[in-house]
Every structure is written in structure tokens, then in C-alpha cells.
Amino acid sequence: MALASVLSSDLGDFSYEKCQPVDFIGGLGPNAANYESAPGESLSFAVRNPLFGEADDDVEKKIQFLHGTTTLAFKFQHGVIVAVDSRATAGAYIASQTVKKVIEINPYLLGTMAGGAADCSFWERLLARQCRIYELRNKERISVAAASKLLANMVYQYKGMGLSMGTMVCGWDKRGPGLYYVDSEGNRVCGDLFAVGSGSMYAYGVIDSGLRQDLTVEEACELGRRAIYQATYRDAYSGGQVNLYHVHSEGWTRVSQDDVLKLHQQYKGQA
């Protein structure tokens, strides 16, 4: 499997084969339903750990991974706008308010992070490596469709094992702006607008009411920023800062990073 081939070292101590919990997966068949999420719903559910029985709950704390988020991306005439929040939660504890949820795969491809933080950053880093190998072999940049397909196929091998990843691959290739949604359930869809995470519904509301194809770059940035801000306002699991990126024909640019508190003052003053 992809994970094993990347992590194998000379000692072979860390190889995936030894850790493969095949028995546990079979035994947890009926329980797996508890952790399913309908498409479009929050991806911030607890990742199933086969060795962590529910009986231990009162005695020990469960291992808690980082998730809970709002991320969005949309296409418009000047490219793709990508806006994300920066909060990471472990259960009800806010583990960090300064997480980078946009992963810079290469100078013209971006990936967003929703769901399990480690899952997203690990697989997108692996994707960056695959994209680079493609460039070296084919002497041309990889397309957004191909990059998203590589990612989707990598995680499909782990379907059902508890990976939690909902990501948007955004870029600009010879077909123009590209935006794909890929998740750990095996979905891969092309689209003009996506919002992913526990705060996605709030973000959709704002974006849908303001989105036009003929937006200027500043208007589109402001729309993305406002949508994330509104999501952080209503969703307890989103917050921190709003990070905004713009993908255009020359690649991506980091537009702004605004603290949500500051945006709150700003919008209150405008109203």
C-alpha cells in the first residue's frame, strides 16, 4: 500500500504491515455506522481507533485527534478563491487557533484541509511528492484533474479504515481554473463552488447569495472572507483567523490573513 512504501526504512521497524489491524476492522463492522458521515456534512467526527474500546471511556481519556473546520473555494472569472479558518479542536478543547489549513502543494496547486489534521497534511504532502515526480517524468506541470485523481486513488485504498479527510484541490492548468473536491469516502467531483467542514452550511449561505461570475478580484476575496467569518461566528468548531488565497494563471498568491475578532469590529462598524 502507498503508506507502507513511503514509510519503509532500512530497519523496517516502522513498516505498515506489522500494524495492519485486519482483525479489528472485521470485528467493528456494526459499529462503523456510528462514525459515517453523509456527504456534505461535518467531517469533524472522531476517528475510529480499533483498539480503543468504549469501556475505557470513564477511566482514561480517548486519544483525541484534531478536526472541526470551515473551508471553502469557488471559481470565478479571474481564477479560484480559497478561504479557510484556522481552528483545530481535540474534542471540546481548542488545540490551536493558528493552523495552516491551506497546504501549498506547489506554486500553482493548493489543497485545503478538513477532517483529521494529520490525515490531510500527510496525504497532501505525499501528493506534492507525486506531482513533482510527474513533472520530472513528463517535463510538464500536472493538471488539477490528474493531481486530484492521484489523491483520490491514494486514499481509496484505505476506504473504511477510518481516515477522515475532506479536501479541495485548487489550481490553474492549461484548461483554466480547476477545482476538485476529494474525500476519504472516495468522492471526487469537479465543481465551481465547494464548502467543507462543520461550518460549511453557514458559508454556503453567504457565498450563494453573493456569487456572480463577473466579480472583481477584490469583491471575490471579500465574499470569501465574509463567508468564513460568518461561519466562525455561528460554528463553535471554527474560528481563529481567515486565511485567503487567490489562484490565477501565474500560480497562487496569499491574499490576506485576518483575525476574526478584527473582522468582527470591521463589519460591525460597516453595518
Add this chain to the structure above:
Amino acid sequence: MLSSLSFGDTGKMKEYHYTGAVEHRFSPYAFNGGTVLAVAGEDFAIVASDTRLSEGYSIHCRDSPKCYKLTDTTVIGCSGFHGDCLTLTKIIDARLKMYKHSNNKMMTSGAIAAMLSTILYGRRFFPYYVYNIIGGLDEEGKGAVYSFDPVGSYQRDTYKAGGSASAMLQPLLDNQIGFKNMEGVQHVPLTKEKAVQLVKDVFVSAAERDVYTGDALRICLITKEGMDEQTIPLRRD
């Protein structure tokens, strides 16, 4: 409702409801407590931990620090399940040696952090139950702190608390080092002496309110001159 008060074998009163036969699964994990903290300054870094090793209601050891020296410029703090902490630090030491032998130089803090992320993710489906924080100096000599979750997600911070009392310490650090939620305060850069004093104060507070934190505090101060260790006693109750 069927319930009865009875005395458990430890002599403590228990209240339980009869629910029938219960299957007790073997758990490969245990929670051994402990708190770790790291702060990065302009040209220094501090990694501090308490030294209590507990399990359930018992204290196994009062002198078991959770900071481990990796290189001259990097220290890692590991709290959670002590068995996994030991194995993980052994693995990191081995990988450091391998890197030194094949690349003829010591690993930098950033490189160790990236490597630890992949080591942790390699056990994605049977995680190391360890909350790691790496503190050290980066290539430019500035302080760096990297904090991890049990499966390898990490980021660089200025300060971070991990372990059992982390939820108590982190807000205090946010206020004192990050100047969060303070209006009209001048942001003075953190000096070494102030940082060490803050760490001591913060652990004394944690020991007051967290049962798993106490006994003693081990502070590792990393500067370009090297690593300095000091041990301060804390509440032993």
C-alpha cells in the same frame, strides 16, 4: 431502579447499577499523566515538564521527567502513555543516528519535527498515545517550538502546553506570552529570565489543580551555548 451502595475492595464507597455480565476488554494503552510545556524566545527555547508518573489513583514514580534531549539544540517533551513515550524516544534516537551517519550532519529542529510527523503517522491505525512538543533552536538560532497530535499533525508555535494540565496552562500562556485579550498593552519581547519565571509560576498553579501534575519540575533551557537543566520542587500531594 436497581442500585446498591457497596464498598469496593480499595475501601472506597462505590455506587453501581447491576447491568448483567460485562466484558472487560484488554486495553493496550494506559494514561500515565504528566504535563509538558515549551516556549520559544528570540534566541532561546525552554522545554519544561513535571516529573510525576501516575496511573489511576497511584503514583508510580516522583522522579520521571518527560523531557528528553535529542541533540545539542533540540529537546522533546512527551506525555501520555509512558510505554509509548519510551519507545518513541528510542526510535527517534535511532533515526537521528542513522541520519548523522548517512548525511554527516546533525538533524535540525525542523527536520526532526517533520520526521516525527511521519513516524507518528506510520502508526495511524494503532497510534502512539503520546502528546509531543519539540523545543529547540532553528538554523538561524531563533527559538522554535513544534507541537504534535498523537497521529503526527504538527505546526510551529511560539509556546505550547501539552499533557494532562494543558487546558489549564495554555490559556495563561496565551495571555502572558501571546498578549491575547489584553487591550492597549505594549508587546515586550520575552526575556530568558522572565520566561523561566513564568514557567515556574505556571507549573506551580497546575500542580495545585491537576492531580496528575506535581512532585518536581524539570526545566531545560536551550541557548546557543548549550542546554541548561534545573529542577524545582512542586507539591507532592
